[in-house]
Amino acid sequence: MIVTEGRVIINGEVCTSLSTRVGPEDEVEVDGQILKPQNEPINILLYKPRGYICSRDDPQGRSTIFELLPKYLQIQRNIHYAGRLDLDSEGLIVLTNLGNISQKLSHPKAKIEKEYLVSVSSPFQEIHKEQMLHGIEIDSGFVRAISVEKVSKRNIAITLEQGLKRQIRYMLMALNYRVTRLIRVRIGNLVDTSLKPGSWRFIGKKDLNKLFSKTKD
Numbered sequence: 001m002i003v004t005e006g007r008v009i010i011n012g013e014v015c016t017s018l019s020t021r022v023g024p025e026d027e028v029e030v031d032g033q034i035l036k037p038q039n040e041p042i043n044i045l046l047y048k049p050r051g052y053i054c055s056r057d058d059p060q061g062r063s064t065i066f067e068l069l070p071k072y073l074q075i076q077r078n079i080h081y082a083g084r085l086d087l088d089s090e091g092l093i094v095l096t097n098l099g100n101i102s103q104k105l106s107h108p109k110a111k112i113e114k115e116y117l118v119s120v121s122s123p124f125q126e127i128h129k130e131q132m133l134h135g136i137e138i139d140s141g142f143v144r145a146i147s148v149e150k151v152s153k154r155n156i157a158i159t160l161e162q163g164l165k166r167q168i169r170y171m172l173m174a175l176n177y178r179v180t181r182l183i184r185v186r187i188g189n190l191v192d193t194s195l196k197p198g199s200w201r202f203i204g205k206k207d208l209n210k211l212f213s214k215t216k217d
Contacts, residue, residue: 007031007071030072042079043208044069044095045190049197050181054084054093065093068198082106083114083187086166090197091116091184094211104212105187111161112212113146115186116168121178123153128175132158138170145171159186189213 008015009029048054052063056077065081066074073079078097082105085093096102104110135144145168147159158168169179185191188211195201 030075042076042097043101043203044200045192045195045203045207046093046095046200047195047197048085048090048093050088050090053087054081068200083163085184089182089184092187092192093184094187101208112188113159113161113186114163114184115157115159117151117183117185118156118158118168118179119181120154120156120172121180124150124156124177126150131175132171136171136174138174140164143167143171187211
């Protein structure tokens with residue numbers, strides 16, 4: 001526990017008691033980082049690496065996206081992800097402590113575009129582009145992409161508004177492709193090519209506007 005290990009400092013003094021109460025005026029420091037108040041907005045853009053799950057804890061002992069954050073953010077339990085990526089997928093994901101942002105990014109009715117760069121095991125056929133745009137029936141229902149662009153022989157840029165669980169993988173599986181890599185490269189109009197797998201940054205009002213903008217820059 002970080003408290004009993006003496007890693008928490010409250011108002012300049014080391015705290016080792018789990019029963020210590022913290023008020024809104026207290027300054028709390030963990031591992032040299034000042035904690036933001038629970039009611040202060042926290043919005044983060046993170047590049048989720050492959051092999052990490054979107055969860056706080058995992059009974060199977062797999063790595064979680066929250067382990068990529070510094071300790072002072074990990075202990076703020078009101079931070080949650082908005083729109084998951086599965087274990088084998090990677091790319092941009094938003095973490096926030098604001099319920100309205102999380103709900104808007106996650107709810108299908110908001111129709112927030114999410115773009116993915118997808119690599120497949122065999123050359124992508126042009127005829128399948130039209131099938132993905134018109135829609136495909138998978139186990140979870142009728143799904144479609146709003147944009148499909150062939151980038152190279154085995155790489156496709158796919159944009160969704162639905163975002164059902166493993167939607168792209170199941171759509172391509174129905175067309176006899178196996179996904180070898182899947183990267184989310186854009187949420188709304190927010191793109192950040194500087195982030196590397198496992199890295200993150202805070203995002204402010206300008207970036208939040210891009211998340212919900214319907215007009216491309």
